[in-house]
Amino acid sequence: MVKVNQNYLKLSKSYLFSTIAQKVGAYTKEHPDKQVLRLGIGDVTKPLTPTVISALHQAVDEMGQADRFRGYAPDLGYAFLRETIAKNDFAARDCDIEADEIFVSDGAKSDCGNMQEIFDEENTVGICDPVYPVYMDSNVMAGRKIVLMPCTEENGFIPEIPDPMPDIVYLCFPNNPTGTVIGKDKLQKWVDRANESGSVILYDAAYEAYIRTDSVHSIYECRGAKECAIEFHSFSKNAGFTGLRLGYAVVPKALVRENVSLHSLWARRHGTKYNGAPYIVQRAGEAVYSETGRAEIASLVDYYMENATMIRDGLKDAGFKVFGGVDAPYIWLKTPGQMSSWDFFDHLLTTANVVGTPGSGFGANGEGYFRLSAFGSHENTAEAVRRIRENI
Numbered sequence: 001m002v003k004v005n006q007n008y009l010k011l012s013k014s015y016l017f018s019t020i021a022q023k024v025g026a027y028t029k030e031h032p033d034k035q036v037l038r039l040g041i042g043d044v045t046k047p048l049t050p051t052v053i054s055a056l057h058q059a060v061d062e063m064g065q066a067d068r069f070r071g072y073a074p075d076l077g078y079a080f081l082r083e084t085i086a087k088n089d090f091a092a093r094d095c096d097i098e099a100d101e102i103f104v105s106d107g108a109k110s111d112c113g114n115m116q117e118i119f120d121e122e123n124t125v126g127i128c129d130p131v132y133p134v135y136m137d138s139n140v141m142a143g144r145k146i147v148l149m150p151c152t153e154e155n156g157f158i159p160e161i162p163d164p165m166p167d168i169v170y171l172c173f174p175n176n177p178t179g180t181v182i183g184k185d186k187l188q189k190w191v192d193r194a195n196e197s198g199s200v201i202l203y204d205a206a207y208e209a210y211i212r213t214d215s216v217h218s219i220y221e222c223r224g225a226k227e228c229a230i231e232f233h234s235f236s237k238n239a240g241f242t243g244l245r246l247g248y249a250v251v252p253k254a255l256v257r258e259n260v261s262l263h264s265l266w267a268r269r270h271g272t273k274y275n276g277a278p279y280i281v282q283r284a285g286e287a288v289y290s291e292t293g294r295a296e297i298a299s300l301v302d303y304y305m306e307n308a309t310m311i312r313d314g315l316k317d318a319g320f321k322v323f324g325g326v327d328a329p330y331i332w333l334k335t336p337g338q339m340s341s342w343d344f345f346d347h348l349l350t351t352a353n354v355v356g357t358p359g360s361g362f363g364a365n366g367e368g369y370f371r372l373s374a375f376g377s378h379e380n381t382a383e384a385v386r387r388i389r390e391n392i
Helices: 006-010 016-030 050-063 079-093 108-118 133-142 184-197 262-273 279-288 291-317 341-352 378-391
Strands: 102-105 124-129 145-150 168-172 200-204 229-234 247-250 322-324 330-334 369-373
Touching: 006 133, 016 341, 050 279, 050 291, 079 102, 079 247, 079 279, 102 108, 102 262, 108 133, 108 200, 108 229, 108 247, 108 262, 124 133, 133 145, 168 184, 184 200, 279 291, 291 322, 291 330, 291 378, 341 369, 341 378
Parallel strands: 124 145, 124 168, 168 200, 200 229
Antiparallel strands: 102 247, 229 247, 322 330, 330 369
C-alpha cells in the first residue's frame, strides 16, 4: 500500500490565493453585473516594456537559425546574464558577489520553496508571522519544526532576533505582506547573530526595486553576510515578468556548514532538478539592465508606487490606520471596528466590489489586518479607493 507524505496533511486546506479566487469566482457568478476591482494578488498589470519585447523578438529569431539555436541552458544560467546581474545588482552597491555565485531560475518563489531541500529535516526554521505562505508551506511539507517570529505593530513589523537563533531564518524586505523595510544596522545584527550561531539566513529581496528611502537593497551590504546568507531576487514585480518567469538566487562560495559548501549543494540540486530558464527569457532579463531598459523599468516601478501612494493616502485620509506603501507596492491596513480579516474581505467584496487579501491568511499575527496591492491601473486603483472611502 502506497503511503502519502503525512506532512502535506498538516497544510491548510487551500493555498491562500486559491481560496480568494474561489470566493471571488462565486461572487461574480452570482452578480455578473458587478465590476469587481482586484487589489489582492500581487500580479502586475502593465505590459512588458519595448526594450524587453525587442530582446525577446531578437532571441526568438536566433532560435530559428541553425548556427544560433540554443538548447538546454547552462546549470547556473547563461554567463551573459549572470555577469550583468553581478555588475549591476551587486558590484554597483559594493557587494562582492561573483557571477558564478548567481543561479538563474524561473523565479524567486521557486527558489524560496526549493532552497530548503539542501538542509537537514531536523533544522529549526524561523519564519515571520505574518509571512508569505511559501516559506511556511515548503518547510511544513518537509516536516521541519517552525519557530514563529511575531511581526506586530508594536515592533514595527520587524521581528526580534529569537534566542536561541533558529538554524534557518527567512527574512523578506521590503516585506510581503506588511510593506515594511529594515535598516542596515538592524539587518547587521541578524547577520552577526547568524554567524555567531552558525545559522543561515534566507533573504528574499524580490521587492528591492521599490525602495525609496535609505534602506538595504541586498543583505550583502552587511559585513559577514557572505558567510551566512542566501539571497533571492525576481524579475516579476519590477520588470513585469510574471508571465515569463525569471529570477535568481545568490549562494556565496564562502557559505559553508559542516565543512560542506552550500554553493556546491545547491549547484548539485539545481543541475539535477532544473533544466534552466529559456534562452529567450534570459536575453529579456539581460535587456532589463540596458540603459533604456533600466529607464523603462524605473518608469514601471514609479507607476505602481503612484498607485501605492494613492491607496495609502486615500485610506489614511478616510480614517484607516495604514502601513507600508512607501518602499513597497503593498499597503497593510488595520481592519475597522475590530472586524476580522475574512469578515472585512467579505464586506469589502459585497459592499464595494473590491478584492484584497485577508491578513490572517499570512499568519495569526495578520488577524485584524488586510493587504492591498498597488499593481493595478491608475484608473482602477483610484476607483477602488473611492469605493472603499464611500462604502466602508
